[in-house]
Every structure is written in C-alpha cells, then in structure tokens.
Amino acid sequence: AKAPLASKRIHNIVEYATFHVTCYMQRGLFERHKQIWSLMLTTKIQLVLGELSPAAMQALLTAGGALDIKSVDPKPAEWIPDAVWLNCIALSTAIPSVFQLLPESVRMRIVDWRAWYDDDAPEQTGSPLVAMPEVP
Structure with missing residues (x-):
C-alpha cells in the first residue's frame, strides 16, 4: 500500500x-x-x-543530412530540392509508424504535394500524406 x-x-x-x-x-x-x-x-x-524514440530524435537532429542523393531512390520531380527529398527518405526509415508511405505518397500525388509545397501557409492545411491509407 x-x-x-x-x-x-x-x-x-x-x-x-x-x-x-x-x-x-x-x-x-x-x-x-x-x-x-x-x-x-x-x-x-x-x-x-x-x-x-531515439530514432525519432536522431531524425529530428540530422534528418536527411546523413544521406547521399545518389544512394537513395531518385526524386520524382525536379522541383523537389535534394535536401527535402533526403529528409523524406530519412523520415520514412527513421519513423516508419508515421512516415513509411511518405516517399510513395510524394510519387503518387505529385500534383497535390506541389500545391502544398507552394502554398503560402502549408502548416495551416492538411498535408497530402493524410489522405494515404494507414500502415498496418
């Protein structure tokens, strides 16, 4: 007691x-x-x-900075900066419970992601990733 x-x-x-x-x-x-x-x-x-998780903390600190653009899947569009694509890849591997489908989502919904990327206030709208099916 x-x-x-x-x-x-x-x-x-x-x-x-x-x-x-x-x-x-x-x-x-x-x-x-x-x-x-x-x-x-x-x-x-x-x-x-x-x-x-330590993996999430590591992703927060380094993100795609530890990756080489030549060693990952090619980015689906030229308008995506290399650093942004490397961050997408790093997040998908470091925190798969949330971001596993991020690179696939960018590839499949490139027009939606471009609109979100170019938006003046993307933080005030839902990202195109929200519309992707959840990972089991």
Whole structure:
C-alpha cells in the first residue's frame, strides 16, 4: 500500500522540480535562447519517458543530412530540392509508424504535394500524406 503513495510522491517531486527549474532557467536565458532550451528540455524528458524514440530524435537532429542523393531512390520531380527529398527518405526509415508511405505518397500525388509545397501557409492545411491509407 505504501509503494503507490511513494511513487506518487516521487512523481510530484519530479514534476515540481522540473517546473521550477524551468522557470528559473527561463529567467536567466537571453530571449533568443529560451525556445531552444525548452525544446532541449522537452525532448530529453520525452526520451527518458519513452514518449520519443531515439530514432525519432536522431531524425529530428540530422534528418536527411546523413544521406547521399545518389544512394537513395531518385526524386520524382525536379522541383523537389535534394535536401527535402533526403529528409523524406530519412523520415520514412527513421519513423516508419508515421512516415513509411511518405516517399510513395510524394510519387503518387505529385500534383497535390506541389500545391502544398507552394502554398503560402502549408502548416495551416492538411498535408497530402493524410489522405494515404494507414500502415498496418
């Protein structure tokens, strides 16, 4: 009966400490450093909790930077920058549960992806990937 109470106390202490350390850190940082520090803290917490996989973290940090354009499937259209295509390939292998069909989607729906890529605010619209069937 004491274990759940102790584990709850530990959880509360960790939450309290995380919040207050974050507040103190934010006060001491220059404005331009606050967002990157928050991102670093958040990703570290998610890694420790198992909510973010090491592969996903690696994809976030390097994406397609570790790949060579000559060693991957050719990009389906010339308007796609090499770095963007390499990022698509890297995401599809690093986080297959979400992005496995990304390169295939770009190939099959090239017109939709071009419209989305050229949109002034693509983050405010759904990506063409959403319309692809889910991976089992």
